Amino acid sequence: MLLHIQPIKRKVLYRYTFTVNVRRDFDGDEIEQRFEEVCRKWEPKFGCKPSCQPWGAGGGDVPYLFSITVEEPIKLIEFRNDFYKDIIRITEPTKR
Numbered sequence: 001m002l003l004h005i006q007p008i009k010r011k012v013l014y015r016y017t018f019t020v021n022v023r024r025d026f027d028g029d030e031i032e033q034r035f036e037e038v039c040r041k042w043e044p045k046f047g048c049k050p051s052c053q054p055w056g057a058g059g060g061d062v063p064y065l066f067s068i069t070v071e072e073p074i075k076l077i078e079f080r081n082d083f084y085k086d087i088i089r090i091t092e093p094t095k096r
Helices: 030-047 072-091
Strands: 012-023 050-055 061-070
Touching: 012 072, 030 050, 030 061, 030 072, 061 072
Parallel strands: none
Antiparallel strands: 012 061, 050 061
16 A cells, blocks of 8 residues: 655744843733733734743842744844834833
């Protein structure tokens, strides 16, 4: 018996990760909700929604790990800095 197996087509994905430290005096639920809003906003640009999760607990800050996954690496080059700026704006203390 001759069995013909179709080759599996694989996608190549590229991932960029970075961490952002958030001061402990921020409201954790609110900051995570705002991070989620930014990730949803950038989903159309990257083709996949960036992810965010708390990444341990250190001294005075809480690190959040962000992960951006794309099929086309040029999207990382084009959009990551603006995405990063949107995230950083959330973590800036309110000016009094």
